[in-house]
Amino acid sequence: MSEEKIRQKKIEDWHLKRRKWYQIYFFAGVGINFLLYFTKPYGFDPSGSIFWGSFFGIAIPLATMFAGVFIHEKIIGV
Numbered sequence: 210m211s212e213e214k215i216r217q218k219k220i221e222d223w224h225l226k227r228r229k230w231y232q233i234y235f236f237a238g239v240g241i242n243f244l245l246y247f248t249k250p251y252g253f254d255p256s257g258s259i260f261w262g263s264f265f266g267i268a269i270p271l272a273t274m275f276a277g278v279f280i281h282e283k284i285i286g287v
Contacts, residue, residue: 216286223287230281231274238273242266 242265245253255261 219285220287230278234277235270235274238270241273242269
């Protein structure tokens, strides 16, 4: 196979499995939240404010999801 066909195959495989990778990276962000929130004496705990608690509760998983997908795309060359 030529170089272009191999690259096109990688792109097609990525688009078929993209939703799975978004979910994996999102749940990795949820895991990071658990680590931050449940290591109480040393962890990050914005639970005193409903605004900051909800902001970081959504921002960390979403940031992890988009950063993970971005890095994944760069690694496989899509």
